[in-house]
Amino acid sequence: MECGDIIYRSTLPQQSGLTVTAPGVSLALAAVSYLWATPGVAPGFFDMFVLAFVERRLRPSYRKEDFVLGKKIGEGAFGVVYKASLAKPKPSNPKGDLVLKKATEYGAVEIWMNERVRRACASSCADFVYGFRESLLKGKGRGEYWLIWRFEGEDTLYDLMKSKEFPYNVETKILGEVQDLPKGLERENKIVQTIMKQLLFALDSLHSTGIVHRDIKPQNIIFSEGSRTFKIIDLGAAADLRVGINYIPKEFLLDPRYTAPEQYIMSTQTPSAPSAPVATALSPVLWQMNLPDRFDIYSMGLIFLQMAFPSLRTDSSLIQFNRQLKRCEYDLDSWRKTVEPRANADLRKGFELLDLDGGIGWELLTLMIQYKARQRTSAKAALAHPYFNQEGLLGLSYMQNLRLQWFRATQKDYSDAAMWVIGLMARSGTESVGGFTEAQLQELRDIQPKKGSSQRNALASVLRLQRKVTRTLNESMNELNRQTKNIWWSRWIPKEE
Numbered sequence: 001m002e003c004g005d006i007i008y009r010s011t012l013p014q015q016s017g018l019t020v021t022a023p024g025v026s027l028a029l030a031a032v033s034y035l036w037a038t039p040g041v042a043p044g045f046f047d048m049f050v051l052a053f054v055e056r057r058l059r060p061s062y063r064k065e066d067f068v069l070g071k072k073i074g075e076g077a078f079g080v081v082y083k084a085s086l087a088k089p090k091p092s093n094p095k096g097d098l099v100l101k102k103a104t105e106y107g108a109v110e111i112w113m114n115e116r117v118r119r120a121c122a123s124s125c126a127d128f129v130y131g132f133r134e135s136l137l138k139g140k141g142r143g144e145y146w147l148i149w150r151f152e153g154e155d156t157l158y159d160l161m162k163s164k165e166f167p168y169n170v171e172t173k174i175l176g177e178v179q180d181l182p183k184g185l186e187r188e189n190k191i192v193q194t195i196m197k198q199l200l201f202a203l204d205s206l207h208s209t210g211i212v213h214r215d216i217k218p219q220n221i222i223f224s225e226g227s228r229t230f231k232i233i234d235l236g237a238a239a240d241l242r243v244g245i246n247y248i249p250k251e252f253l254l255d256p257r258y259t260a261p262e263q264y265i266m267s268t269q270t271p272s273a274p275s276a277p278v279a280t281a282l283s284p285v286l287w288q289m290n291l292p293d294r295f296d297i298y299s300m301g302l303i304f305l306q307m308a309f310p311s312l313r314t315d316s317s318l319i320q321f322n323r324q325l326k327r328c329e330y331d332l333d334s335w336r337k338t339v340e341p342r343a344n345a346d347l348r349k350g351f352e353l354l355d356l357d358g359g360i361g362w363e364l365l366t367l368m369i370q371y372k373a374r375q376r377t378s379a380k381a382a383l384a385h386p387y388f389n390q391e392g393l394l395g396l397s398y399m400q401n402l403r404l405q406w407f408r409a410t411q412k413d414y415s416d417a418a419m420w421v422i423g424l425m426a427r428s429g430t431e432s433v434g435g436f437t438e439a440q441l442q443e444l445r446d447i448q449p450k451k452g453s454s455q456r457n458a459l460a461s462v463l464r465l466q467r468k469v470t471r472t473l474n475e476s477m478n479e480l481n482r483q484t485k486n487i488w489w490s491r492w493i494p495k496e497e
């Protein structure tokens, strides 16, 4: 080719463009679904490396001297809580009173969780202002964490439930006015419904971002005067399932009155606290395997129960209820059968309230208080339950009714059915029936495929593959766990200069 020759585009070699194929599209969709599935690997990366970074640059930071401590409003085993205010308020500072917690070691976790919540679902929890680790004076121990929130209000749900006036003492607070109904079950039911809706909404937002609270109880639910809603507080025992923070349960952080029977949010067979990258990559799988959010649902079910039954609002009666329920093998219906015949007026009132509208309240309660986590409803599914439909069951359209039937079917636990099928497979190995015995199944897991029996070989391969995947998963996680991993995230917590 001579210099100055004209080259036509059509004569150039064709560019190899991106070819869209059906398997490629399905693979991409599967990858996107995985990355966005609860607790959200992709949103997690964006949150940690973009949002957190931007927030740090834009939000004001504080030091110890900026605060004036007021009266003490709470003291737990791991911190002291004060009402506080700013020493020299500026126009850009938060308005009104503040709450300041001086916390020990668990303060770091609480700062992490509060910052995560502020970015992902600020309205679910008390409005977090700032958190830092105080400067260490030489020879003065490990230092404390200071956490600052806006003062949301005077009352926790516990304070409000202690009053004989409950739930009427909450009515104007959340609904803004007194309902045009005579005092009685129907009116009380409406108030309890509204409270439950607010609580489940807050809990659903927390769970959607991969945080399990683990200490849900009326004492940790504050009424926010500003937003006229209930908000969750005290994230010191929470676990962040996205990155595996606070993943190992610390039993002493849990309140036995409200904890679910399993005690642990993750199966004890799941390898302990994975390192952050592993936890992040596997978080959707681990979430689906363990359904850790159902731990909070059980506690929320107990709060629902206490709101419905005035006689179960004291500590001693709740402890007694827990004992009775355990004796009934956590079957709420059989507990009801035991106590209803000799129920006092208060207990009867609770049953009547939950039995309104065809027992839809009782149905929701039993979906929350179940022994097996997998049988409990999620917060999202609970919010879609017809209990929260204004007109109740009768007001449901044909389609809504269909959805309810679907909802009930999906809430069933099919693990028993799976066990039954496996059991049948194993039992069918008797000489009279033919097939595989338990011992033969075990043998199948161990042997190499033999020629001549394709069915037998296929099953053996599936079982071997399943065992191999589980083993590899466990080994790689344990391997990565050996690295120091517990405190990597505390780098994110600001320190006082």
Ligand SMILES: Nc1ncnc2c1ncn2[C@@H]1O[C@H](COP(=O)(O)OP(=O)(O)OP(=O)(O)O)[C@@H](O)[C@H]1O
Binding pocket: 073, 074, 075, 076, 077, 078, 079, 080, 081, 099, 101, 126, 127, 149, 150, 151, 152, 153, 154, 156, 219, 220, 222, 233, 234, 235, 236
């Ligand atoms: N943002 C807030 N606004 C108003 N009051 C609050 C706020 N946060 C906490 N409180 C009050 O402080 C009390 C103690 O708070 P919190 O439960 O977080 O502390 P704690 O040290 O973990 O206590 P405990 O160990 O007893 O649970 C709460 O019961 C509540 O009355």
